[in-house]
Each structure stands twice: as structure tokens, then as C-alpha cells.
Amino acid sequence: MVVAGTGTHVLMFPYPAQGHMIALLDLTHQLATKGLTITFLVTPKNLHILKPLLSTNPSITTLVLPFPAHPLIPDGVENAQDMPAHLTPAVITALGGLHQPLLSWFRSHASPPVAIISDIFLGWTHHLASELGIRRIAFSPAGGLSLAVMHALWCELPKRNNPNDENEVVSFPNIPNTPKFPWKYLSPLYSTYVEGDPVSEFLKNVILANIASWGLIMNSFTEFDRVYLQHLRDELGHDRVWAVGPLQPKDHDQSGTAQRGGSSSVPANLILSWLDKREDHKVVYVTFGSQTVLTNDQMEQLASGLEKSGVHFVWSVKEPIEGQADGEYATVPPGFEDRVAGRGLVIRGWAPQVSILRHRAVGAILCHCGWNTVLEAIVAGVVMLAWPMGADQFRNAIVLEQQKAGVKVCEGAETVPDSAYLAQVIAESVDENRVERQRVMELREAAGEATSARGSSAKDLESFVAHLAGLEFSFN
Known part of the structure; x- marks a missing residue:
């Protein structure tokens, strides 16, 4: 095993959205167990999220910097999950205001980090x-695929031939399998790009810096x-591309699985006790991630669909955020x-x-197809019913169908499906004989092998740590 000397120092800098932070926290834990000394940059209101990590990793310290005003x-x-999606560019831009405070911190530190590991939305850190x-x-x-x-x-x-046609298809012939998407399903960070606009140009430079x-x-x-x-390695022109996932807490890490991401509105032990009384692989878990809030029309059709299906289910309902009108979102139909x-x-x-998906009773998940959820479902061997809503989720749904690990039910944040x-x-998703169930079980085994001692992800992690150790050596 390669260990990075006596504590190669690195700075970890997450983008403040749950879907981004969780995976970076898991990576931070992995690196700490490899002997690295880590400073984790966090803004004040996110400090509490680090408590489980800090309690088990004394080599991790925090750098708390105020969130820049915008x-x-x-x-x-x-x-970001506490704000409407259209404010994402503002969050990314605001965080660029930490450049000077970070520069000052580095230059005043007695033994500063030899590397910055930061989210793809923080390209300015390059x-x-x-x-x-x-x-x-x-x-x-x-x-x-999403990154490509x-x-x-x-x-x-x-650019679109018709600037007013949201359904005009954009294809990517240089990417394997030539993915195609209607304009409306491209990243909103890009689809709202205006050449010369300061925010747009900042966002472009963030990605180019990655x-x-x-x-x-x-x-x-x-x-x-x-x-x-392999496409990314070819595109970047080097082999310093490390795939170290799925980044998730281990089965025995109850603090990681039960408290991962926040505290539950229903105690975790009560949820698991409820699941204990159900048959194996017969429960459907329904969730749309940390940022998507369903409209009442969508809620009504989904509730009706669940009721008509006859299956057992757990439904996690995200409540409205600031800027969403009361009474128009996330209302569970009366009497349901x-x-x-x-x-x-x-x-x-x-x-x-994570605890829900890993329970033996859960056989399928109806979800937005966020990447964390995709990987968590694969690790648990759970069939995915995809309803991509935005961002990378449309690309993830394509990969799921390519891999035959799930099916796309519908797509789009405005879609109101038929109940x-x-x-x-x-109802069909919990059929033990369906092709997707067999395939997802194969992928579950492959994910386990990847993170085992001799697996591809474990080897990539060792390689990454060795490269960091090389940086430490070059600075001494």
C-alpha cells in the first residue's frame, strides 16, 4: 500500500450543494485513511455537515471562510439546494470571491497544501x-458522459439554427455513441450563455480551467x-484521470449511512423497522434528490400512480424552498x-x-437520476426508474439505458406523467425476472470488485495518493 509520506497536505474545496458535497466528504475520508493531512474549506452554515467526518479523522482540519455576498x-x-436552480450561476460566481482570502491564507500558512482538490464548479481554483x-x-x-x-x-x-426552438437537437459526434439532446435538456449554465456577459464568461472559464x-x-x-x-483521458491528453468510486460509506459505518446528508424527518430506525416487515425486493423507493420539488399536479399523478400500483413504497417528499409559492408545490393529496x-x-x-436502498426489502427506485443516486442504487442492486429533471440527469439516464440497469419513465421538470x-x-419494477434486475445485480458485483483491495477504483485511489506524495517530495 502506498501511503503519502507523513501527511502530504492537501486542501479540499466542495461546491455547497448536497449532491456535490457528499461525494467529496466520502473522498476526504478515504484520503485521510491513506495518511494525508487535509484542510477542508467550508462556509459557516455548512460546518455542522463535517462533524461525523471530523470525529473519526483527526488529520482533518477546517478552514472556515465567510460565504461571499452576492x-x-x-x-x-x-x-445551492436551498435556492432556485436559476441562481446556480450566482452561487458559482459568488464563490469566486474566495480567491483573495484563499491566496492570503496560503501565503501565511507555515506548511501550506501542495495541491487543491476542488469541485468542477470551482474551476477558478486552477x-x-x-x-x-x-x-x-x-x-x-x-x-x-456528463463531463464529456x-x-x-x-x-x-x-448554437441553435432557430434561437426560439427549445426542441432543436444538439449532437456530439466526437463523444462515444454520439449522444444527442434537445436544446432544452442541455445544461442551463450553457443554454443561457451570452457571449461577452461577465457571468457567462466566468462560467466558461470555470469549465475551461477544469x-x-x-x-x-x-x-x-x-x-x-x-x-x-477513456474518452476523457484522450481529450485531456494525459492519464491523470482517476475513477475512485462508488464513493460511499461502508456497511458498518452507521453514522455514514443513517446521517449522510442530514437528519431525517422520520427517525431512521422507524423507517428501517417499517421495511423489516416487507418482503425482499418488493418495496419501491421514490425520491427526486436534494433540489427538485414537484408541482402539485406532478404530486397528484405520482400519488395516484403509487396508489394504483398496489406496491409497497417509501416516498421522500422534498418540501418547497424559498421562492416557490406556498400551496403550489409538494402537497401530498388529501387522504392519500x-x-x-x-x-x-x-x-x-x-x-x-443509503440505508433505505441497502435494505433487503427495496427492489426499485423511482428517481431523478442524479449521479450519487445512480451509484447508490447500483451498490444496493436496485433497479432504477428514471425521471431526469435537469442538469446531468438526462445524460445519466442515457448511461442507465445503455447499461440496461434501468428504464426512463419520463423526462423533464415540467412533465406531468399519466398516473x-x-x-x-x-408495479413491473419489482418483478424479479426483469432484465434490468439481473443487470443491476451484475453491476453491484462489479462495483464491489472495483472498490475491493485489488479492484480498479482501489488501484486508482492508490495511484492518486502516490501522485500526491510525489508532489510533496517535489516541494521538499
Whole structure:
């Protein structure tokens, strides 16, 4: 085993959204167990998220910097999932305001980090690292196809023939399997790009800086993402691309599984006790991640579909965020919970997703197809019903179908599906004989092998640590 000397010092810098932070926290834990000394940059309101990590890793210290003020971001709000999606560019831009405070911190530190490992939304840290004469490694919480499409968009800057046609298809012939997407399903960071606009140009430079960075570490694994990982290596022109996933807490780490991401509105032990009374692989878990809030029309059709399906289910309902009108979002239809009592469990707010997915009773998940959820479902051997809503989720749904590990039920944040159709696909999802179940069990085994001592992800992690140790040596 390669250990990075006596504590090679690195700075970890997450993007403050749950889907981004969770994977980087898991990576931080992995690196700490390899002997690295880590400083984790966090803004004040996110400090509590680090408590489980800090309690078990004395080699990790925190650097707490105030979240930079921005005219579009409400005072006191620091997490992207607490804001409407259209404010994402504002969050990314605001965080660029930490360049000077970080520069000052580095220059005053007696033994500063030899590398910065930061989220792909923080590409400006590459320029900070260059100014300091150290390395920056981009961390991707997204999969290979999503990252390849992101690079292609900002490098090639495709435009629509008809600026008013949201359904015009954009294809990417240089990416394996030539993915195609309607304009409306491209990243909104790109689809709202205006040449010369300061925010747009800042976002473009963030992505281009990722491409220019010294290395790339990804929450993925070779057996699942091979063709796109190789494409990224070819595109970047070097082999410093490490796939170290799935990055998740181990089965025995109850603090990691039960408290991962927040505290549940229903105690985790009660949820698991409820699941204990159900048959193996017969429960469907329903969730749409940390940022998607369903409209009441969507809620009504989904509730009706669950009711008609006859299956047992756990439904995690994200409540409205600031800026979403009261009474128009996330309302569970009156009487629904009474009608499905004993068969369905509704959780308002955050739910202990990893614990739920790993329970023997859960056989399928209806989800938004966020990358963390995809990997968590694979590790648990759970069939995926995909309803991609935005961002990288459309690309993830394509990969799932390519891998035959799930099926796309519908797509789009505005779509209101038919309840009868939902009922049918939900009922079919717990069929033990379906092709997707066999395939996801194969992928589960492959994910376990990847993270085992001799697996591809374990080897990539060892290689990554060895490269960091080389940086430490070069600075001494």
C-alpha cells in the first residue's frame, strides 16, 4: 500500500450543494485513511455537515471562510439546494470571491497544501493554484458522459439554427455513441450563455480551467463508465484521470449511512423497522434528490400512480424552498396517506437514502437520476426508474439505458406523467425476472470488485495518493 509520506497536505474545496458535497466528504475520508493531512474549506452554515467526518479523522482540519455576498443570493443562504436552480450561476460566481482570502491564507500558512482538490464548479481554483505554484485536481461528482458533454459544450459553443426552438437537437459526434439532446435538456449554465456577459464568461472559464487542470478525480468506476473515462483521458491528453468510486460509506459505518446528508424527518430506525416487515425486493423507493420539488399536479399523478400500483413504497417528499409559492408545490393529496396506510410511508424532507436502498426489502427506485443516486442504487442492486429533471440527469439516464440497469419513465421538470402509466411501470419494477434486475445485480458485483483491495477504483485511489506524495517530495 502506498501511503503519502507523513501527511502530504492537501486542501479540499466542495461546491455547497448536497449532491456535490457528499461525494467529496466520502473522498476526504478515504484520503485521510491513506495518511494525508487535509484542510477542508467550508462556509459557516455548512460546518455542522463535517462533524461525523471530523470525529473519526483527526488529520482533518477546517478552514472556515465567510460565504461571499452576492446581490441575488439571500442573506444567510449558503447551499445551492436551498435556492432556485436559476441562481446556480450566482452561487458559482459568488464563490469566486474566495480567491483573495484563499491566496492570503496560503501565503501565511507555515506548511501550506501542495495541491487543491476542488469541485468542477470551482474551476477558478486552477488559476489560484497556478499563482501559488501548486497543482489543482478537479473533482467530478458527475459521470463520464456528463463531463464529456460539459467539456464539449464550452469548448465548441454550439448554437441553435432557430434561437426560439427549445426542441432543436444538439449532437456530439466526437463523444462515444454520439449522444444527442434537445436544446432544452442541455445544461442551463450553457443554454443561457451570452457571449461577452461577465457571468457567462466566468462560467466558461470555470469549465475551461477544469480541462487545463493537472488532474481529474471522479466518483465513478471503470466497469460502469469505461468508454467515457477513456474518452476523457484522450481529450485531456494525459492519464491523470482517476475513477475512485462508488464513493460511499461502508456497511458498518452507521453514522455514514443513517446521517449522510442530514437528519431525517422520520427517525431512521422507524423507517428501517417499517421495511423489516416487507418482503425482499418488493418495496419501491421514490425520491427526486436534494433540489427538485414537484408541482402539485406532478404530486397528484405520482400519488395516484403509487396508489394504483398496489406496491409497497417509501416516498421522500422534498418540501418547497424559498421562492416557490406556498400551496403550489409538494402537497401530498388529501387522504392519500390514509388510503395507503400500511403499504406506503411518506417522509417529508430528507431521508436516509443509503440505508433505505441497502435494505433487503427495496427492489426499485423511482428517481431523478442524479449521479450519487445512480451509484447508490447500483451498490444496493436496485433497479432504477428514471425521471431526469435537469442538469446531468438526462445524460445519466442515457448511461442507465445503455447499461440496461434501468428504464426512463419520463423526462423533464415540467412533465406531468399519466398516473395509469406510472402505476404500470412501478408495479413491473419489482418483478424479479426483469432484465434490468439481473443487470443491476451484475453491476453491484462489479462495483464491489472495483472498490475491493485489488479492484480498479482501489488501484486508482492508490495511484492518486502516490501522485500526491510525489508532489510533496517535489516541494521538499
